Amino acid sequence: MEKLLGDGVKKVFLTGGAGFIGSHVVDMLIPQGYEVTVYDNLSNGRREFIEHHLGTPGFRFAEADILDEDRVAAEMQGHDLVWHLAANTDIIGGVEQPRRDLRDCVMGTFNVLAAMRRTGIVPVIFSSTGAVYGDLCREVARSESDGPLLAMSTYAAGKIGSEAFVSAFCNLYGLRGWMFRFGNVIGARMTHGVIFDFINRLRKDPSELLIRGDGTQEKNYFLVEECIDGMAYSYRHIPMTEDKPCDVFNLGTGSVSRVVDIAAIVKEEMELPDARIRIEGTRRAWPGDQPKVHITVDRMTGLGWSTRRTSDQAVRIAVRRMLGKE
Ligand SMILES: NC(=O)c1ccc[n+]([C@@H]2O[C@H](COP(=O)([O-])OP(=O)(O)OC[C@H]3O[C@@H](n4cnc5c(N)ncnc54)[C@H](O)[C@@H]3O)[C@@H](O)[C@H]2O)c1
Structure with missing residues (x-):
């Protein structure tokens, strides 16, 4: 190699x-x-x-x-x-x-x-x-x-x-x-970001997961x-x-993950099917937030490099790593 x-x-x-x-x-x-x-x-x-x-x-x-x-x-x-x-x-x-x-x-x-x-x-x-x-x-x-x-x-x-x-x-x-x-880089040892936040929120209160923003956010995760x-x-x-x-x-990857889908993956991997998802806020979750981030990765693809995982696949793997499941 x-x-x-x-x-x-x-x-x-x-x-x-x-x-x-x-x-x-x-x-x-x-x-x-x-x-x-x-x-x-x-x-x-x-x-x-x-x-x-x-x-x-x-x-x-x-x-x-x-x-x-x-x-x-x-x-x-x-x-x-x-x-x-x-x-x-x-x-x-x-x-x-x-x-x-x-x-x-x-x-x-x-x-x-x-x-x-x-x-x-x-x-x-x-x-x-x-x-x-x-x-x-x-x-x-x-x-x-x-x-x-x-x-x-x-x-x-x-x-x-x-x-x-x-x-x-x-x-x-x-x-x-x-x-x-x-794009958004994810995996074990994250100290910030949406996956980190969702896991921590559900650990504090397993009955409810708060999503800040209007729930339509979508970004590229790898x-x-x-x-x-x-x-x-x-x-x-x-x-x-x-x-x-x-x-x-x-x-990054050529695909994106929606924040509501990330919430569903976190709930599933934490085995909390009854946790209620509450969406609260406006389009921008905080001042300076970019609710949607779309970047093309054609240049790297043209040079012969691309990710092996889609954004959603990467999210699931990262959640599992943060939970110590893999
Ligand atoms: N994680 C992502 O999704 C992402 C996305 C886009 C860009 N980036 C960039 O990638 C780089 C690494 O990000 P990360 O996610 O590992 O973040 P991180 O916060 O875990 O790593 C940044 C490191 O820089 C150190 N640092 C900060 N200020 C310093 C200073 N003045 N002197 C010496 N060390 C200092 C911190 O202690 C920390 O260990 C950053 O430049 C970040 O902006 C990350």
Whole structure:
């Protein structure tokens, strides 16, 4: 089997590596013989997600902040590739604390890129989001070339700003960037999102499940290992050049799941057939929410990569994993 990042890379610097997606990246890279430094301030990540690697040769954990540019550069020295996942992922919290997305996402990404420039590291994989499409993707599935990108949350604004800095650094300073606008990534160890919320609500009150919004929300869900595989596939197969030093790819499945269907799957897997579903609210579940997110994944499909699972299949698997059933 081809190694995730090929043979040209040996040492990976992984920001946000103690988080949901990042800890799965570690689980996939370490068995393949890569050396991995996780750089994470544990603001949302958890030590327990990575502690099974502590003591493993080739694994290092730096508990530190990407806002500390000198520390990032010092820890980054000697790596072959930067996989930048660290960001504020509390989208709702951004409404009350909009500076967090400016700081942790835009400034943090700037610092990571500046540290790459200082240390001479060239390739960066960056996790953006389908949220950059804002209301554009409400009814029509949007492709990478669609715009204008008008953010509806500070989270999306932070990602649009970060994409712009990745692109600028690639053009000005010889970096090479692979950027990905994800659908909703799901699996074990989720710490946020609709599946996480539904399970917790039903654990608190097994008689009723509250759905915030008007129940018509639908988004694209795909499994965390497929997300990581998609990023790595693109890195291996799409070379960046002086002419085109960075690019952006939508990443997810071609299908969507409706929130009411997710609720039904959670009820079924938790074996709570009598739980009543209560739908409460308006079209937007919270300020900045995108009730419908449709992105096209034709570009990745054209390049030879697609998910193996549909959105609904992925939801069921993720629910089962969160419940410890698989
Ligand atoms: N999960 C999804 O559905 C999804 C969808 C689109 C994009 N993304 C992006 O993928 C990336 C990973 O997301 P995730 O779901 O694993 O979220 P997560 O919150 O579990 O992971 C983010 C990690 O970054 C760390 N972090 C945050 N600010 C930091 C800082 N200033 N310095 C150092 N570390 C910091 C957190 O402690 C956390 O471990 C994020 O950039 C997120 O925006 C995720």
